[in-house]
Amino acid sequence: MVVGDFSHEKEVIIVGGGPGGYHAAIRAAQLGKEVAIIEKNAIGGICLNNGCISSKLFAEAAKRMRDAADLSSFGVTASSLSFDMSALQERKETIITNLTKGVKALLNKYHVEMIKGEATFLADNQIGVERGESFEKYQFEQAVIATGATYTRPDSVSMEHKRILDPSTLYKLKELPEHLIVYGSDYQAVEAASTFSALGSQVTFAYKDELPYDPAVTKELLRLMKKHKIKVIKETSLEECSPGDNDITVSFLSDSKEKTVTASHLYISCTQKPNTPSLRLDACGVNTDEYGFIPITPTTETNQPHIFAVGDVTPNSELAVESIKQGKVAGERMAGEKSEWDPYAIPQVTHAIRPIASVGLTAESARKEGFDVAVGNFSLSANGYAALTNKKEGVIKIISEKKTDVILGFQAIGEGSVEMISQAVQSLEMGARDEDITYPFYPHPSFNEAWLEAAESLKNKAVHRV
Structure with a gap:
């Protein structure tokens, strides 16, 4: 290995x-x-190359399949409908390539030097980059650690096998699973079950912990899963799996009773392990918690005020939306701007059979925090636009404090939920009251009228509430 004799100098290094x-x-x-960014794999990270973009493309394909199956409701007749996995994978690669080129073009536009290699800290103002047989040193004034995290399977299913899938491998499949067992209670598991069911796989959805939604949303989701012939096994633990050449057998334990399911593939939800061990953070004095994550302040600073951390490498978030916000804050703070991030109003979205969106407090969590709450409910079955689009499943909930009328939370499942969530986030950020939602005009007919009537139902004013 050739080691450089001198250090390159940069104001800011992003790892x-x-x-x-x-x-x-x-x-x-x-x-x-003056900025340089070091990346050992591909610009765009997991989200762009093997995460958000891949899973949402598959979810969109699933939505198109559901919509196509309903064409007869609009007088459209299609003789046949089929799904081509290889065509979707080809489109995925094209999208990723184009988006990656776009990010690189933006970095070039702002004269950000891109350095390919693996970074390790040598001191609190120096970093080394290994690139094949060479090793270069870089001196910096400020740095941002944005190395992300890696999916880690549970010990019970830690083995590597072509029939055992996780978030990093599911959307790389070249053939559609005949029967997919999905085990997990996070949003990624719900998306996986919903997506592959629509694409044509037989799906068994099993989970141990409560799903991360409001009870009314969970109830509607499980009803939709049953309607779409997804077999659900609740409150169960995965005890053992035995993969073979042609199938995989999984043993579940529920109420002391064992249940065995044989399928073509098993998808397993994972935890995240921060990508910090190889950084040699001891050399720069940056602290980590017991799991290896880097604690940060509302300004994204670590315990070393000139070194920042953002994204999955911190204990605060596993969502790209928060990584993006933290990244912007870090960039602005390094330039002397007064900028902060606050996790209070982060939208949570799941692209399920019908989209799920939530932000802020549920009625239950608000009561636990001591609020006297009002709950506004509105069913999409009473919404005119939902009726004409034939997407009437779903419920919209808005939570407010009775004393002040301040909006505390929003939970929804149903078409239009993802669009409504932006209004809910803005309402929470501005400290809106119910009248701030009910006063403006809303386009008619539209799904957004469900947001309006959910707010009106806080005080029993909703006209179409059944």
Whole structure:
């Protein structure tokens, strides 16, 4: 290995080129900083290359399949309908390539130097980059750690096998699973079950812990799963799996009773392990918690005020939306701007059989925090636009404090939920009251009228509430 004799000098070094990293790099460069970004794999990180983009493309394909199956409701007749996995994978690669080129073009536009290699800290102002047989040193004034995290399977299913899938491998399949067992209670598991069912797989959805939704949303989701012939096994633990050449057998334990399911593939939800061990953080004095995550302040600073951390490498988030916000804050803080992030109003979205969206407090969590709450409910079955689009399943809930009428939370399942969530986030951020939602005009007919009538139902004013 050839080691450079001198250190290159940069004002700002970003370690990691995912959403958090490249947003930090571009914002710092926009504000006049000289920036370099180090990425050992591909610019765009897991989200762009093997995460958000892949899973949402598959979810969109599933939505198109559901919509196509309902064409006869609109007088459209189609003789046949089929799904081509290879065509979707080809489109996925094209999208990823184009988006990656786009990010690189933005970095070039703002003169951010892209360095391919693996970074390790040598001191609190120096970093080394290994690139094949060479090793270069870089001196910096400020740095951002944005190295993300890696999916880790539970010990009971830690083995590597072509029939055992996780979030990093599911959307790389070249053939559609004949029967997919999905085990997990997070949003990724719900998306996997919903997506592959629509694409044509037989799906068994098993979970141990409560699903991460409001009880009314969970009830509607499980009803939809049953309607779409997804077999659900609740409150069960995965005890053992035995993969073979042609199938995999999984043993579940529920109420002391064992249940065995044989399928073609098993998808398993994972936890995340931060990508910090190889960074040698001891050399720069940055602290981690007991799991290896880097604690940060509302300004994204670590315990070393000139070193920042953003995204999955911190204990605060596993969502790209928060990584992006933290990255922007880090870039702005390094340039002297007064910028902070607050996890209070982060939208949570699941692309299920019908989209799920939530932000803020549920009625239950609000009561636990001591609020006297009002709950506004509205069923999409009473919404005119839902009726004409034939997407009437779903419920919209808005939570407010009775004393002040301030909006505390929003939970929804149903078509239009993802669009409504932006209004809910804005309402929470501005400290809106119910009258701030009910006063404006809403287009008619539209799904957004369900948001209006859910707010009106807080005080029993909704006209179409059944």
